[in-house]
Amino acid sequence: QVQLVESGGGLVQPGGSLRLSCAASGFTFSSYPMSWVRQAPGKGLEWVSTISRRGAGTNYADSVKGRFTVSRDNAKNTLYLQMFSLKPEDTAVYYCVQNVGDPVRGGTQVTVSS
Secondary structure, eight states: EEEEEEEOOOOOOOTOOEEEEEEESSOGGGSEEEEEEEEOOOEEEEEEEEEOOOOOOEOOOTTTTEEEEEEEEEETTTEEEOOOOOOOOOOOOEEEEESSOOOOOOOOEEEEEE
């Protein structure tokens, strides 16, 4: 059974940083590209970033490009999202997924506010 448990969210001031983690289990983590998606209050899910199976390839939404960095540690079955220069519009629940479009649950709340 696929399990994805996100952590690392919190309240941060504009311009601040956070590092999100996603602990994966129940599948061969290194065999799958992985993605981060987010859902802001009152809005639909938004794709944020995708990383290839070995981490060599990454893609980002224009809204986060240059501020967020996705990475993974296949030995630890863990996906990361390092977020810099956070803006109020980054406020959302963040989820990790195997495939963009998968149902989401859990997540970690990121709130950017002064």
